Amino acid sequence: MKTALFFVFLCSIWVTIPAxxxxxxxxxxxxxxxxxxEYQKALSEIDKFADKWSKDIQDKYVExxxxxxxxxxEEILLTEDMKRDRQRxxxxxEREARDYNNKVFGYQGLxxxxxxxxxxxxxxLIYRALDKVCAQKKLDFIFDKASDFVMLYTNPRHDYSDYVMEELGLDTKPTATNSNPTNKTTTKPK
Structure with missing residues (x-):
């Protein structure tokens, strides 16, 4: 009997706590x-390194x-020992070039x-801005629409990208390539 009363008491407390x-x-x-x-600068630097390394590898293959x-x-003029040395x-x-290519462009390479x-x-910078926006807007969870996490539908009222951009001091207005041409009206010919 006591356990039943205790259970009823716990249930009543649980119901009265606001969800x-x-x-x-x-x-x-x-x-x-x-x-x-900062991102554009980083991309530019990455491209410079990739181009330099690609040229180094290409130079190895040209050699x-x-x-x-x-x-x-000269093959006809070489002795068998000389042929083996040249082939080696x-x-x-070739092995050095492949190894260097893997070292640079391989999995977790340079x-x-x-x-x-x-x-x-x-x-x-984005993470710091996200922390501030989440604290200001009292958000418990924030998802990244650009990540591998599949979001089948997103309601624009839950999009906090502009707040993060404001926190970063970036322009939140869409560029000319991002503008939405659906506001134009068209008329059908009669």
């Missing part, structure tokens, strides 16, 4: 990053091609590390 709804929203970090000068042509031109040199250079380093500043 608090959790507030959520979303932002589009891809849109925000596109407006950030290999020269070695192969020289070998083919060419194979070593380019990946450079991207991570250069993107740190713009992302930290």
């Amino acid at each position: 608090q709804a959790q507030k959520f929203g979303y932002v589009d970090t891809e849109y925000i990053l596109g407006k950030m000068p 290999i091609e020269k070695l192969q042509k020289a070998y083919q031109a 040199t060419i194979s070593d250079r 380019l990946f590390e450079k991207k991570k380093e250069l993107m740190k500043t713009p992302m930290e």
